[in-house]
Amino acid sequence: MRLYVMLIYVFLYAPIGFIVGGSFNSGKQAMVWQGFSLDWYGKAFSNPLIMEALTTSLYIALVNAVLSAIIGTLTALGLQRVGGWTRAGFDALIYIAIMVPGIVIGISTLIAFVTVFDAVNPLLSVRLEMGAWAVIAAHVLFNTAVVALLVRARLQGMDRSLVEASEDLYATPFGTFRQVVLPLLAPSILAGFLLAFTFSFEDFIIAYFVAGPDVTLPIYIFSSIRRGVTPEINAVGSVVVLSSFILLIAAQLILRRSGRPAG
Amino acid sequence: MTRSAGRPQILTAALLAPAVLLFAVMLLAPLLVIVVFAFGERAPAGGYAAAFTFDNFLNLPARGKAFINTLTLAPIGTLLTAVIAFPVAYFLALRCDPKWRVTLLVLVMAPFWTSQLLRYYAWIMLLGAKGVPAWLSYLGFPDIRIINTPWAVLIGAVYGYLPLMVPPIYVSLEKLDKRLLEASSDLGATPLRSFLQVTLPLALPGVATGAMLVFILLMGDYILPQYLGGGKVFFIGNALVDLFLQSRNWPYGAAVSLALVAIMFVTILVYMRFVLGGSGQRRVALV
Numbered sequence: 001m002r003l004y005v006m007l008i009y010v011f012l013y014a015p016i017g018f019i020v021g022g023s024f025n026s027g028k029q030a031m032v033w034q035g036f037s038l039d040w041y042g043k044a045f046s047n048p049l050i051m052e053a054l055t056t057s058l059y060i061a062l063v064n065a066v067l068s069a070i071i072g073t074l075t076a077l078g079l080q081r082v083g084g085w086t087r088a089g090f091d092a093l094i095y096i097a098i099m100v101p102g103i104v105i106g107i108s109t110l111i112a113f114v115t116v117f118d119a120v121n122p123l124l125s126v127r128l129e130m131g132a133w134a135v136i137a138a139h140v141l142f143n144t145a146v147v148a149l150l151v152r153a154r155l156q157g158m159d160r161s162l163v164e165a166s167e168d169l170y171a172t173p174f175g176t177f178r179q180v181v182l183p184l185l186a187p188s189i190l191a192g193f194l195l196a197f198t199f200s201f202e203d204f205i206i207a208y209f210v211a212g213p214d215v216t217l218p219i220y221i222f223s224s225i226r227r228g229v230t231p232e233i234n235a236v237g238s239v240v241v242l243s244s245f246i247l248l249i250a251a252q253l254i255l256r257r258s259g260r261p262a263g
Numbered sequence: 264m265t266r267s268a269g270r271p272q273i274l275t276a277a278l279l280a281p282a283v284l285l286f287a288v289m290l291l292a293p294l295l296v297i298v299v300f301a302f303g304e305r306a307p308a309g310g311y312a313a314a315f316t317f318d319n320f321l322n323l324p325a326r327g328k329a330f331i332n333t334l335t336l337a338p339i340g341t342l343l344t345a346v347i348a349f350p351v352a353y354f355l356a357l358r359c360d361p362k363w364r365v366t367l368l369v370l371v372m373a374p375f376w377t378s379q380l381l382r383y384y385a386w387i388m389l390l391g392a393k394g395v396p397a398w399l400s401y402l403g404f405p406d407i408r409i410i411n412t413p414w415a416v417l418i419g420a421v422y423g424y425l426p427l428m429v430p431p432i433y434v435s436l437e438k439l440d441k442r443l444l445e446a447s448s449d450l451g452a453t454p455l456r457s458f459l460q461v462t463l464p465l466a467l468p469g470v471a472t473g474a475m476l477v478f479i480l481l482m483g484d485y486i487l488p489q490y491l492g493g494g495k496v497f498f499i500g501n502a503l504v505d506l507f508l509q510s511r512n513w514p515y516g517a518a519v520s521l522a523l524v525a526i527m528f529v530t531i532l533v534y535m536r537f538v539l540g541g542s543g544q545r546r547v548a549l550v
Contacts, residue, residue, distance in 0.1 A: 005354045008347070012374050012425065015385035019378075031393045071281045078278030081271065090279070093286045099531060100294075101483025103500050104520045107507055108293030111300060111517070115311065141289040144282060198376050205485050205500075209507070221380045225490075229384065237381040244377045252369045 016241060023234035040231040041239075050236055053220035057201055060132050060216060064139040065197035069189050071140065072147025077181075079148070080155055097145040106209030109138050113210075130212030138210055139200040146199075147192035154188040187254050194251035198244055300517035309511025319518035326519060329502040332488070334526070336413060336496070337481040340420030341474050344428045347421055348473065349466075352432035356439075368433060375426035383419060383490040390415050390491070411493035419491040420481055427480070428473040435469025436462070475534050482527055499523050 023041065027034030044050055079090055110130065117128045162184070166176040204218035211219060217240070224233050301319055306312040323330070355367055374382065388394055390409040399407050409415050439462065447457040481487075485500035492498075499519065506516035 001350060001354055001358065005351055008351050008425070009370065011422065012371065015382045015389065015422070016374060016377065018385040018389065019381050031388060071285060074278045075282040078275055078282070081275040081278070090282070093282075093290065097286065097290055099479060099527065100290075100524060101479070101500070101527070103483050103485055103503055104297075104524055105290075105293070107503060107516065107520055108297045109289065110507070111311070111513055112293040112296040115296065137285075137289050141285055144285060148282070202376060202379060204380055208504075218378070218380055221378065225380065225384050233381070237378050241377040241381075245373055248373050248376050249369055252365070252372075 019234050019241065020238045022231050023238045025231055025234075028230060040235040044232045044235040047232060049215075050217075050220065050232070053215045053217045054236070056132060056214055057217040060135050060139070060207075061197045061201040064136050064143060064200040065193045067136070067140045068143035068147050068196040069193040072144045072192055073151050073185065073189050075144065075148040076151035076155055079152060094145040094148055097141050098149075102142070102203065102205045103209075105138055105141065106206040109134060109206075110209045130210050132211065132214045132216075134210040134212065135200075135203075135207045135214070135216065138206045139196070139203065143192070143196035143199060146195060147189070150188045150192045150195075151185055154185055158184055191251045191254045194247050194254075198247055198251075201240075201244070297517045297520055300514050301521050303514040303517075305512045305514055309513070311513045314514075319515045320522075322515060323518060323522055326499075326502045329497055329499045329519075330522070332413075332492075332496055333482060333498045333500075336416055336420070336498070337478055337484075340417050340424070340481055341478045343417060344421045344424050344477055345432075345470055345474050348425050348428035349432055349470070351425075352429045352436055352466075352469075353462075355429070356433050356436035368430065371429045372426045375423070379423070379486055380490075383423070383486055386415075386419055386422065387490055387493075390418065410491065411495045413492075413496050415491040415493075416488055416496050419487045420477075423487055424477040424480065427476050431472040431476070432466060432469040435466045435472075439465050471534070475531070478530065479527060482523065482530075 024036050024038070025033055026037030026039065075090070075094075079087055082090075113130060113134060117130075121127055158181075162180050163176055166180045167173075171179065202218065204222060207216045207219055208222070217236070221233055221237070224230070300311050302315050302317070304312045304314040304316060304318075351371065355364055355371075359367065387410060390396070392408075392410075396407045396409055399405075409418070443461050443465075444457055447461050448454070452460070482498075483500055484498055485504060488496055488498040488501055489504075492501075494501075499522075503516055503519055503523075506512050506519060
């Protein structure tokens with residue numbers, strides 16, 4: 001059994017090792033080792049197209065994560081205060097947002113906005129078009145739903161007596177929120193933020209449809225794989241893999257330390 | 264819930280307003296557009312022309328191959344992933360040193376969140392002519408082709424979704440009351456029988472959660488069939504990209520999207536009704 005589990009880890013990490021290994025290969029061919037070199041890292045980080053795609057992706061991921069963390073938290077707090085049909089309706093929307101495949105979200109966003117823009121653009125002095133903003137909006141939809149679920153799980157596990165104690169001690173509602181509720185929610189908000197950031201940074205399919213003329217890093221990687229990949233891409237990939245590992249481990253540690261309910 | 268807040272109604276509305284706006288503009292409106300377009304016609308230059316016709320739905324069999332591939336390979340891939348993931352989850356939950364548990368679990372999950380494109384690209388190389396088939400021919404199995412076959416897509420499915428399948432199974436096994444196993448063996452059951460009659464039934468809710476999650480993502484996948492199926496084994500997702508970005512047949516593409524969403528929702532409803540029904544495990548595992 002131990003051997004089986006070890007083989008599974010090899011299976012999971014072999015392709016990642018292959019990418020990282022390729023980034024240190026001085027030759028261009030993926031399957032032929034031609035000696036150790038760091039040149040591709042230099043080339044990748046001086047390639048303006050790669051740097052621009054990386055910047056766009058970081059910008060989209062960051063704005064998305066901030067907005068999702070805020071809106072998701074507000075939604076979870078708001079849902080604590082409603083019941084019945086309002087709550088059931090929101091629950092349904094949250095689950096629909098999570099379950100509709102990314103490709104359908106991308107397509108429907110594209111055709112809805114393009115149709116509206118085609119109708120209103122002749123009337124306007126500016127030209128509205130798809131772009132990074134649409135990627136952010138579509139990612140925020142999915143991630144807000146995720147953050148709302150995470151924060152709500154935390155709220156439901158929260159000890160109500162702390163809030164009552166704070167109120168008994170004459171804290172204002174906002175004071176109670178800021179000094180009692182928010183610190184308790186912070187780990188799940190931060191974990192949601194990190195997940196949202198990673199999701200957005202990694203997403204290809206939604207961005208592929210709605211990014212318009214803007215190029216994110218996954219779109220750039222997709223088109224260079226189509227043209228024939230160079231170890232430059234492996235170098236960027238290795239840096240990205242390493243950074244997302246660090247983010248993920250951080251998110252996990254935060255969730256575990258805060259005693260997340262199972263699920 | 265009663266609160267001492269001064270204007271609770273206004274505050275509640277303010278808290279929920281951003282989400283209402285988001286869901287309305289980014290979810291409901293676009294889905295409504297898809298529904299309307301699905302009854303329309305393709306404009307001569309591509310795009311949408313207003314009409315009311317069921318032709319797009321009646322034409323769905325024209326992309327039947329994509330539906331058949333998706334509806335066979337997604338369930339098989341899900342099942343295969345569950346079977347391969349189970350022993351890993353079992354080891355992590357019951358057999359491994361508790362000190363390493365969390366680290367090993369995070370290591371299982373981590374690959375899912377790192378560049379999907381590059382990882383599948385690596386598999387193109389590993390399963391291509393110079394990769395695994397070349398090694399197999401040294402071992403005396405010449406002429407085995409893996410890439411661009413359903414096998415490659417299944418290997419990719421297991422590889423890609425194992426990280427999502429292991430955690431929910433792990434959670435259900437970890438919660439399992441070890442005294443039940445002791446009782447079972449005290450009563451003379453063989454280890455195999457204890458496993459089949461105690462461990463496995465109690466772990467099923469976790470397997471079902473993981474399977475649902477993997478199935479949903481596999482159904483809508485594009486990169487996996489694109490890279491490992493190489494255009495020969497394609498899914499509904501590949502048909503959609505083709506319809507919207509190449510042939511620009513928006514109304515037909517809208518009908519295909521609706522069919523995909525409909526299949527998924529029926530599956531999810533069946534799952535909720537029959538699998539979640541009595542088990543009390545209603546949470547969707549996301550991480």
